[in-house]
Amino acid sequence: MSPVRTYLDHNATSVLRPEAKAAMVETLEAGGNPSSVHAEGRGARRRVDLAREQVAMLVGARPEMVIFTSGGTEANNQALRGTGAERLIISATEHPAVVDGARGTGLPVDLIAVDGNGMVDLEALEALLQADDGQALISVMTANNETGVLQPVQEIVQLAGNYNALVHTDAVQAAGKITVSFPLLGVDMLTLSAHKLGGTQGVGALVVRDGLELSAMVLGGGQELRRRGGTENVPGIVGFGAAAAAAHSELSKAQSKISKLRDDLQAKLLENSPHIHIFSGGAERLPNTVCFAHPDMPADTLLIGFDLEGVAVSSGSACSSGKVAKSPVLTAMGADSALASGAIRVSLGWNSNVEDVEQFARAWNKIAARHKARKAA
Ligand code: PLP
Numbered sequence: 158m159s160p161v162r163t164y165l166d167h168n169a170t171s172v173l174r175p176e177a178k179a180a181m182v183e184t185l186e187a188g189g190n191p192s193s194v195h196a197e198g199r200g201a202r203r204r205v206d207l208a209r210e211q212v213a214m215l216v217g218a219r220p221e222m223v224i225f226t227s228g229g230t231e232a233n234n235q236a237l238r239g240t241g242a243e244r245l246i247i248s249a250t251e252h253p254a255v256v257d258g259a260r261g262t263g264l265p266v267d268l269i270a271v272d273g274n275g276m277v278d279l280e281a282l283e284a285l286l287q288a289d290d291g292q293a294l295i296s297v298m299t300a301n302n303e304t305g306v307l308q309p310v311q312e313i314v315q316l317a318g319n320y321n322a323l324v325h326t327d328a329v330q331a332a333g334k335i336t337v338s339f340p341l342l343g344v345d346m347l348t349l350s351a352h353k354l355g356g357t358q359g360v361g362a363l364v365v366r367d368g369l370e371l372s373a374m375v376l377g378g379g380q381e382l383r384r385r386g387g388t389e390n391v392p393g394i395v396g397f398g399a400a401a402a403a404a405h406s407e408l409s410k411a412q413s414k415i416s417k418l419r420d421d422l423q424a425k426l427l428e429n430s431p432h433i434h435i436f437s438g439g440a441e442r443l444p445n446t447v448c449f450a451h452p453d454m455p456a457d458t459l460l461i462g463f464d465l466e467g468v469a470v471s472s473g474s475a476c477s478s479g480k481v482a483k484s485p486v487l488t489a490m491g492a493d494s495a496l497a498s499g500a501i502r503v504s505l506g507w508n509s510n511v512e513d514v515e516q517f518a519r520a521w522n523k524i525a526a527r528h529k530a531r532k533a534a
Pocket of ligand 1: 168169230231233252254298300301302327329330350352360
């Protein structure tokens with residue numbers, strides 16, 4: 158086993174950025190409740206205000222549009238519950254925070270079919286919108302957490318406009334990896350999560366357009382302009398802001414660096430195993446993600462093999478129970494059952510480098526050689 162670990166699971170949680178860590182430590186030491194009027198409280202308020210500006214800037218929004226939450230899951234639930242929409246239309250490949258969040262509202266939920274690359278079928282969406290069953294809220298993610306495939310959110314917004322439907326996008330995986338512009342997308346609401354871009358777990362945001370009335374899901378205080386009760390997670394929010402600012406300032410350079418590394422990693426993967434399947438390989442994807450399956454290697458064998466070689470990756474769907482299950486996302490894409498249960502997701506991040514790709518390739522070559530030897534025996 159290699160003494161040096163290679164972390165290639167940034168879509169599960171990225172690595173804390175040094176800027177975020179420094180800002181969080183300073184905030185923890187400074188203390189103060191942003192609702193208090195004394196100097197300590199005012200200091201905490203200033204820190205939260207700065208973070209709000211930094212997070213807004215990442216997606217080209219204005220600070221007052223940002224509602225801080227306990228993470229992407231809460232932001233998605235808030236979006237699905239708060240608008241007064243009478244029915245929900247979500248893609249068949251949404252994260253459980255949207256799938257279960259939508260079901261939990263008690264509203265009628267329709268799923269939009271996706272094609273073999275996991276992209277939503279716009280004609281299927283239009284057919285759903287044509288059913289005159291009251292105002293719809295459409296929720297389609299900007300980028301998928303398993304395959305990285307990008308969805309045509311702007312086209313969805315255009316279509317929604319013809320039917321007076323609202324649009325929410327879960328941009329948890331896209332933000333910080335590609336340019337995400339709230340005004341250019343034209344959505345009504347957008348979800349972010351700090352730990353996917355170098356902040357910490359347990360903090361996220363819902364960005365809400367001006368004029369959209371939203372009833373709060375978490376009641377109990379006047380925080381966040383009465384849109385989310387509860388004392389703010391000040392250190393988490395401050396770290397989120399610092400991570401968002403760092404991600405924003407290096408975005409275009411990081412994007413080309415990461416996509417080169419990813420393409421190299423993918424090429425090395427295919428070099429000795431040409432029959433590997435790359436999910437969503439035929440569509441536009443996030444620059445950091447490769448989701449692949451080997452026709453006769455189960456995901457748990459691969460996961461353990463990589464882990465023993467010092468490489469952290471995840472199964473196509475790292476479900477919270479820690480079990481490797483067949484991915485509903487890949488199943489919705491029509492993937493063959495053996496491939497869907499053998500999927501491995503490799504996701505690079507802000508601190509990934511050439512050595513990580515080399516170590517991944519060495520690990521893969523060993524795993525593949527062992528597999529060949531076993532088959533030949
Ligand atoms: N949405 C997507 C696409 C995700 O990948 C995740 C996390 O895996 C979430 C939402 C949930 O975010 P959080 O972990 O901040 O609750």
